[in-house]
Amino acid sequence: MNTLLLSNIYNIVVIINMLYSLYLLFWKKYAERQRYFYLYISFVFFVDVLGLYIRRYFHVGQIYLYFPLCIFTISYFAYFFGKDYKDKVNKTILYLLTFIAFILLFVFQIKNDKLLVISTTTILVVILYQIILCLQWFWYIVNHADEQNIIHKQAFWVSCALLIWSTFALFRMYPMYDLSKIDSAFLATMIDVFQVVNILTYLLYIRGLRCTDYNILRIFNHF
Numbered sequence: 001m002n003t004l005l006l007s008n009i010y011n012i013v014v015i016i017n018m019l020y021s022l023y024l025l026f027w028k029k030y031a032e033r034q035r036y037f038y039l040y041i042s043f044v045f046f047v048d049v050l051g052l053y054i055r056r057y058f059h060v061g062q063i064y065l066y067f068p069l070c071i072f073t074i075s076y077f078a079y080f081f082g083k084d085y086k087d088k089v090n091k092t093i094l095y096l097l098t099f100i101a102f103i104l105l106f107v108f109q110i111k112n113d114k115l116l117v118i119s120t121t122t123i124l125v126v127i128l129y130q131i132i133l134c135l136q137w138f139w140y141i142v143n144h145a146d147e148q149n150i151i152h153k154q155a156f157w158v159s160c161a162l163l164i165w166s167t168f169a170l171f172r173m174y175p176m177y178d179l180s181k182i183d184s185a186f187l188a189t190m191i192d193v194f195q196v197v198n199i200l201t202y203l204l205y206i207r208g209l210r211c212t213d214y215n216i217l218r219i220f221n222h223f
Helices: 005-024 036-050 051-058 063-082 090-109 118-141 156-172 175-180 182-222
Strands: none
Touching: 005 036, 005 182, 036 051, 036 063, 036 182, 051 063, 063 090, 063 118, 063 156, 090 118, 090 175, 118 156
16 A cells, blocks of 8 residues: 555545535534534644644654644533533543543653653553543443434444544554554555555544534434
8 A cells, every 4th residue: 555645635535525514614603513623624734634744844842733733622522512412411522531531641741751742642642542431432322322323423433533533543453453564464454554544533533524514404304
């Protein structure tokens, strides 16, 4: 696989994701209905797509881009999934997990020896946080079923995307690098595979945004 090609495809998918989210915001006036997803995807676009050029031409340290993204990611998905919870138990669990994630985020980053580089442990906190949040959401939906098909819920597609990305991210951070000592070609292949996973993740986000249109039609037809 061509790494540069995959990187360009990823950038294009992120841009399409952002443009579609902004289209829903400005053209259809869907802000809360898309759970303010345009804020999250715009942040990702700034850090992941423009960030490379910002770091290269303005000599900005990695920490100044990715640490704020970690903070925003935890904050945003706490809001995103919290929108579905109607009981105090799940909301309490969500807020407690978020509080713990924030504490660990700052503790591990402060302990990082390389001050201008994001700590791998910091990334691990975000990954595990996302996995737990998604599993909690699936558990909640199973126990609080409603009349709406699960595939018509934006949170379903976002949960699937986060679980897929987080699972591969864990593998990339740890076992993959041990295996790379034996076979460097394996490392290169897995980096390309992870880029494919990145692309799939944002395609699933787009699918989730499509649910905002479905919900409008569903409400209209009901009346």
